[in-house]
Amino acid sequence: xxxxxxxxxxxxxxxxxxxxxxxxxxxxxxxxxxxxxxxxxxxxxxxxxxxxxxxxxxxxxxxxxxxxxxxxxxxxxxxxxxxxxxxxxxxxxxxxxxxxxxxxxxxxxxxxxxxxxxxxxxxxxxxxxxxxxxxxxxxxxxxxxxxxxxxxxxxxxxxxxxxxxxxxxxxxxxxxxxxxxxxxxxxxxxxxxxxxxxxxxxxxxxxxxxxxxxxxxxxxxxxxxxxxxxxxxxxxxxxxxxxxxxxxxxxxxxxxxxxxxxxxxxxxxxxxxxxxxxxxxxxxxxxxxxxxxxxxxxxxxxxxxxxxxxxxxxxxxxxxxxxxxxxxxxxxxxxxxxxxxxxxxxxxxxxxxxxxxxxxxxxxxxxxxxxxxxxxxxxxxxxxxxxxxxxxxxxxxxxxxxxxxxx
Amino acid sequence: xxxxxxxxxxxxxxxxxxxxxxxxxxxxxxxxxxxxxxxxxxxxxxxxxxxxxxxxxxxxxxxxxxxxxxxxxxxxxxxxxxxxxxxxxxxxxxxxxxxxxxxxxxxxxxxxxxxxxxxxxxxxxxxxxxxxxxxxxxxxxxxxxxxxxxxxxxxxxxxxxxxxxxxxxxxxxxxxxxxxxxxxxxxxxxxxxxxxxxxxxxxxxxxxxxxxxxxxxxxxxxxxxxxx
Numbered sequence: 335x336x337x338x339x340x341x342x343x344x345x346x347x348x349x350x351x352x353x354x355x356x357x358x359x360x361x362x363x364x365x366x367x368x369x370x371x372x373x374x375x376x377x378x379x380x381x382x383x384x385x386x387x388x389x390x391x392x393x394x395x396x397x398x399x400x401x402x403x404x405x406x407x408x409x410x411x412x413x414x415x416x417x418x419x420x421x422x423x424x425x426x427x428x429x430x431x432x433x434x435x436x437x438x439x440x441x442x443x444x445x446x447x448x449x450x451x452x453x454x455x456x457x458x459x460x461x462x463x464x465x466x467x468x469x470x471x472x473x474x475x476x477x478x479x480x481x482x483x484x485x486x487x488x489x490x491x492x493x494x495x496x497x498x499x500x501x502x503x504x505x506x507x508x509x510x511x512x513x514x515x516x517x518x519x520x521x522x523x524x525x526x527x528x529x530x531x532x533x534x535x536x537x538x539x540x541x542x543x544x545x546x547x548x549x550x551x552x553x554x555x556x557x558x559x560x561x562x563x564x565x566x567x568x569x570x571x572x573x574x575x576x577x578x579x580x581x582x583x584x585x586x587x588x589x590x591x592x593x594x595x596x597x598x599x600x601x602x603x604x605x606x607x608x609x610x611x612x613x614x615x616x617x618x619x620x621x622x623x624x625x626x627x628x629x630x631x632x633x634x635x636x637x638x639x640x641x642x643x644x645x646x647x648x649x650x651x652x653x654x655x656x657x658x659x660x661x662x663x664x665x666x667x668x669x670x671x672x673x674x675x676x677x678x679x680x681x682x683x684x685x686x687x688x689x690x691x692x693x694x695x696x697x698x699x700x701x702x703x704x705x706x707x708x709x710x711x712x713x714x715x716x717x718x719x720x721x722x723x724x725x726x727x728x729x730x731x732x733x734x735x736x737x738x739x740x741x
Numbered sequence: 742x743x744x745x746x747x748x749x750x751x752x753x754x755x756x757x758x759x760x761x762x763x764x765x766x767x768x769x770x771x772x773x774x775x776x777x778x779x780x781x782x783x784x785x786x787x788x789x790x791x792x793x794x795x796x797x798x799x800x801x802x803x804x805x806x807x808x809x810x811x812x813x814x815x816x817x818x819x820x821x822x823x824x825x826x827x828x829x830x831x832x833x834x835x836x837x838x839x840x841x842x843x844x845x846x847x848x849x850x851x852x853x854x855x856x857x858x859x860x861x862x863x864x865x866x867x868x869x870x871x872x873x874x875x876x877x878x879x880x881x882x883x884x885x886x887x888x889x890x891x892x893x894x895x896x897x898x899x900x901x902x903x904x905x906x907x908x909x910x911x912x913x914x915x916x917x918x919x920x921x922x923x924x925x926x927x928x929x930x931x932x933x934x935x936x937x938x939x940x941x942x943x944x945x946x947x948x949x950x951x952x953x954x955x956x957x958x959x960x961x962x963x964x965x966x967x968x969x
Contacts, residue, residue, distance in 0.1 A: 338845075338852045345840035634836045637797060638850050638897075639825020641818055736798040739832070 339644065343651035346624065354656065357620045361660025361715065362667060364613040368606055368711045369668025370701070374675055375602050377701035379595045383588060388466055389532050391587035392558035393567050396420055396579050401555065406440040406453065408510040408550050413437075414579065417554035424559050424574055429566035434461035435554035437544045441507035443537060445495050452491075454505065454537045456544020456554075463560050467525050467538070474499035474523030481540050484522030488533030492524050499524060505537075509549040517547055528698065610714060614722035621653055621726035632730050633738025642731035649730050653723030657716045665712060672708075675701030743806070744904050744937040745771040745794050750803030752789050752960075763789040764800070765960040771939060771953075773904065776931045777966070778951030779941040785957040787941035788909055794939065795828050795907045796820040808904055825853050829898025829936070831908035835890040837882040843869065843893050844878040850901045868896040871933070872926060888919030892926060899930060906931075908940035912947050924950045 347354045387393060401412045414420055417435035424433035437456035442449050457464060459477040467486070468476050477486050485505070487497065497503065501521050509515040519539070527533055545552060561570060564584070571581045585592065625632070632645060679698040752764040764786045771777055779787045792798040793805055796812050797820075805812050812823060829850075830836075837846045844865055851861045869875045872892040874885075882890055891911060898906050908927070912920030928950050931938045942948060956964040 338849070341845075342838070342840065349840065630834075630836075631838060634830075634832070634838070635849075636821070637795070637824060637830045639821050639823075639853050641821045644853070734798070736792050739797070 339648045339651055340655075342648055344655045346628075346648075346652055347655055350624075350627075353620060353623070357616055357656055358660040358663065360616045361613055361657060361719065362663035364609050365661055365664025365712060365715050366667035366671060368609055368715070369664070369708050370671040370675065371602060371605065372707050372711060373668075373672035373701040373704060374699070375598065376704045376707065377675065378699055379599075380702050381700060382591055382595070383584075385527075385529050385532075386588050386591055387560075387564075387584050389527060389529060391584055392463065393561040393564060393584045394424075394559040394571055394574070395582045395587060396424070396557040396559070396574060397555065397582065399578055399580050401580070406438050406555070408437075408439065408508075408548050410510065410551075410553065413550060413553035413555060414557065415553055417552070417557060420579070421557045424557060424570075427570055427573060429561050429563065429570050430559055431562045432461055432463040432560045433557055434458045434463050435541060435557050437541055437548065437550055437553070438555045439507045439544060439548045439550075441505050441537075443495070444504045444506070445497060445501075448495050450491075450495065452535055452537055454485075454507065454539060454544065456541040456548075457538050458541050463558060464538075466527060470525040470527040472524050472526045474521070476523055477538060477540050479540050479542065481522065482543055483518070483520050484539070485519045486523045486525060486538040487521055488536045489524045489526040490530055490533040491535065491537070492521065494534065497521050505547075507548055509547075510551075511549055513549075515547060515549070606711070610718050613715060614718045617653060617656065617719045618722040618725060620656070621649060621723050622729070624652065625649065625726045625730050629733065629738050630740075632733055633735050633740075636733065636735035636738060645733075646727040646731045649727035650720060650723050653719050653727075654716075657719035660719075661712050661715055664715070665708070668708070669703075672701045672703060675699075676703060743770045744773045744775070744808060745769070745939070746804075746806040746809075747790075747794070748804045748806075750793060750800045750805060752786075752793060752798070753801050762960050764793070767803070767960070767962055769955065769962060769965060771905075771937055773937055774931065774935045775937045775939075775953055776928060776951055777937070777939045777953040777955060778948050779939060779955050779957060780943055780948055781957035782943065784959075786960040787957055789960075790957065791907045791909050791939065791941055794905070795830060796823050825850060826901055827904045829901065829903040829906040831891065831894045831898050831906065831911045831940075833910035833913045835882070835887065835894055835914070837890055837893055837897075839882050842879050842881055843874060843885065846882070846893055847896045847900050850897060854901060864900055865896075868900050871930060872896045886919070887915050888922055891915060891919070891923050895923070895926060895930065899934060899936060902934070903936055906936050906938045908938065910942055911940055912942070912944060917946070920944070920947065 398412050398414055401407065421433045421435050424430050435458065439454045441454050442451050459479055472489055477484055492498065499521055502518055503521065504516060505519055506514055506516045561567060567583050571583050574581050635645065679700040681698045747767055747769045750764055750767045751762065754761045754763055767790065779790060781787055793800050799813055807823060807827060812820060815823065838849065841849065847865045847868060848861055851864060866875065869878055872895055874889060874892055877885060877889060885893065912923055915923060924947055927938055948954060953966040955962060955966050
């Protein structure tokens with residue numbers, strides 16, 4: 335019986351091919367839009383988060399218990415006193431890819447014509463944590479540990495200040511004693527990570543030089559730890575926890591990003607709902623028209639002894655046929671779109687910098703394949719199509735044969 | 742046993758404030774294998790009577806019995822079951838499912854009844870042979886003439902081996918030659934199958950085929966004819 339209902343259902347769809355094709359296209363475009371939109375959002379979210387982890391926060395940071403990031407304090411009590419030891423202890427763990435101390439100092443970078451306030455990072459140049467910056471070098475050389483006057487700038491920052499490799503700049507910081515310290519440095523290299531917010535606001539110098547310049551002795555603001563696998567975060571954090579230090583995970587360190595992404599996600603979920611609702615209305619309309627056009631025929635089927643539930647099944651099967659074909663086309667279109675955005679991306683250029691320093695948005699935005707989400711969207715589309723078909727199917731099922739035969 | 746028995750059946754339609762008594766205290770018995778014409782002018786109640794006999798509608802008063810069963814007490818599903826197994830319909834407007842082939846249209850009532858494929862095939866082909874349309878089995882309704890479509894409808898009505906075949910103006914949309922052919926076919930199949938045929942008409946050439954003529958006027962039977 336069901337097989338014949340299938341035959342009836344798919345042949346019924348051929349009665350008005352133009353309407354059927356338009357409805358399938360509506361389903362396909364709706365789903366394709368959802369897939370591209372969700373792939374794009376996933377790509378942006380993942381990109382921003384991974385860029386943040388890769389270039390700024392790492393997966394974990396160990397800081398002194400009293401350290402406050404917003405103050406960029408250089409007082410001894412707020413810094414780690416034996417950073418090399420702590421970093422070595424972290425590096426010894428199997429899950430850790432790199433662990434390196436960093437000293438953050440707030441300062442002003444001045445040229446002969448301009449000045450800008452920014453955060454200076456004293457780093458260990460040899461650490462693999464900085465491989466992404468090493469590979470992003472576009473002019474000059476990378477830092478060396480014993481460099482006493484070289485600094486590394488983001489290319490955007492250099493362009494903004496009219497700087498080039500070999501040019502001298504003046505840096506002024508408030509040191510650990512609360513005194514202003516000024517020094518002259520030479521731009522030894524420029525990097526372009528593709529993350530405008532990073533390239534516009536980053537100055538790197540060797541850790542030893544930063545410590546000496548800021549009178550921070552051998553102390554560090556934090557140990558930045560990069561893991562082989564993000565999933566090991568909590569395990570490693572627990573292993574490194576001590577009473578006089580705080581261990582912060584990438585979730586703690588990127589709270590603002592995560593909150594921003596979460597709010598965007600809620601907005602896009604509403605958008606998903608709106609698109610699905612539009613598809614539902616189109617399907618309901620198509621099937622209702624199909625029922626109204628065939629009322630007499632439904633009366634004949636009823637006169638032949640077809641029960642209401644069979645008529646319901648028939649209409650639901652029609653909706654399923656419409657939905658499955660539309661979904662298949664939508665998957666092909668949507669996945670092609672996501673593939674394009676994943677491998678080619680959308681260049682947004684300077685627009686990325688409007689997000690400020692808080693979001694590490696790249697100058698090219700890439701989508702990401704999220705098979706679970708895509709499957710969920712396809713399933714939700716089919717489900718909503720069937721729900722939308724319920725009313726026309728119910729209407730057909732409760733038609734009185736004698737009324738239906740009158741048309 | 743009577744194939745059909747109606748006792749004091751009335752049917753009233755309400756359209757807005759207007760009440761129309763389509764059937765008024767009708768009592769009638771039709772035996773197995775009869776070939777009966779319901780005649781009368783338009784609005785006399787022929788179609789309403791066929792709809793009540795065919796369990797497509799319920800009377801407001803009175804009892805309708807099919808093979809001794811009081812169908813006025815049946816639920817919608819029970820009436821659907823009875824229509825599927827015991828009653829065949831032929832409509833004025835041919836009423837084939839346009840997306841199905843001739844074969845599939847005739848097969849449909851058997852599918853609804855869950856008849857096995859081999860038996861289905863045998864019964865469908867037998868009836869297509871009987872109505873002379875075996876060579877049109879794969880054609881769709883729009884590829885058939887009006888007369889051919891009505892013959893398919895007759896085959897479809899008879900394929901469940903019903904007790905009763907009801908036809909409402911079966912030749913009204915056919916030319917004289919095709920109308921003649923259809924009536925000859927119905928009369929022959931009535932003889933061969935033993936199914937009782939009841940058809941509504943006001944065409945004198947079609948009335949002539951009947952072995953019993955029931956006359957209706959203003960919702961009442963004015964002449965019940967003689968069962969033969």
